[in-house]
Amino acid sequence: QITLKESGPTLVKPTQTLTLTCTFSGFSLDTGGVGVGWIRQPPGKALEWLALIFWDDDKRLSPSLASRLTISKDTSKNQVVLTMTHMDPVDTATYYCVRRPLRGQNWFDSWGQGTLVTVSS
Amino acid sequence: DIQMTQSPSSLSASVGDRVTITCRASQGISNYLNWYQQKPGKPPKLLIHNTFSLQSGVPSRFSGSGSGTDFTLTISSLQPEDFATYYCQQSYSSPYTFGQGTKLEIK
Numbered sequence: 422q423i424t425l426k427e428s429g430p431t432l433v434k435p436t437q438t439l440t441l442t443c444t445f446s447g448f449s450l451d452t453g454g455v456g457v458g459w460i461r462q463p464p465g466k467a468l469e470w471l472a473l474i475f476w477d478d479d480k481r482l483s484p485s486l487a488s489r490l491t492i493s494k495d496t497s498k499n500q501v502v503l504t505m506t507h508m509d510p511v512d513t514a515t516y517y518c519v520r521r522p523l524r525g526q527n528w529f530d531s532w533g534q535g536t537l538v539t540v541s542s
Numbered sequence: 543d544i545q546m547t548q549s550p551s552s553l554s555a556s557v558g559d560r561v562t563i564t565c566r567a568s569q570g571i572s573n574y575l576n577w578y579q580q581k582p583g584k585p586p587k588l589l590i591h592n593t594f595s596l597q598s599g600v601p602s603r604f605s606g607s608g609s610g611t612d613f614t615l616t617i618s619s620l621q622p623e624d625f626a627t628y629y630c631q632q633s634y635s636s637p638y639t640f641g642q643g644t645k646l647e648i649k
Contacts, residue, residue, distance in 0.1 A: 468578075468586065468629055468640040481636040484543065517585055527633035528576040530597065532585035 423447035425457075425518045425533035432539050433508050439538060443501045443518030450476050450496045454524030457494065457501040461514040462535075469514075473521060474501055510540045544568050544632050548641035554649040559620045563644045565613045565630035574634035575613045577606060581626045590615065591633075
């Protein structure tokens with residue numbers, strides 16, 4: 422059974438850095454073709470893809486946020502970490518961790534429950 | 543970035559109805575189009591990948607079609623559990639953009 426779980430602060434202040442951790446089980450980021458990524462959803466709004474890291478440590482970042490985003494993995498811990506700098510109230514959203522299951526197929530078959538991050542002073 | 547536009551934004555329908563949701567890409571994406579269903583307070587669920595391929599466990603009343611820039615998700619006979627918001631997503635090139643969503647409501 423594949424599970425992903427997001428963890429991190431629920432409240433951050435403007436200008437602070439957000440660090441979110443995705444801890445997953447049921448698959449390995451050592452497996453060729455596999456990727457783990459992040460998608461967010463502001464309250465009542467649409468989904469926005471943020472970042473993806475692959476089994477070979479290749480990375481893809483949303484160009485509109487690339488200057489603020491870092492994604493990394495710790496394969497031994499089955500974790501992926503997303504950092505986002507210079508947080509702003511518009512970054513208030515539910516942040517989801519997702520799995521990309523296959524090489525070259527950038528759809529997301531498993532999702533965490535999401536974690537709501539509020540940006541407010 | 544490839545822009546994804548869904549229509550309609552919202553839709554009212556009855557149990558048993560046949561429903562079609564459209565997704566248009568701002569440039570050709572071959573068949574790299576996926577559909578997700580999201581219910582309130584829950585994460586999205588993958589329904590269909592690569593335009594046609596039904597994800598394991600998804601009922602056969604869901605189907606997808608299209609190619610290039612124009613795609614559709616069809617629900618052949620709406621069931622009560624199908625009332626939700628539906629999103630398309632292109633997986634042709636990064637950033638892997640989503641449509642704005644179509645909210646399917648009970649008439």
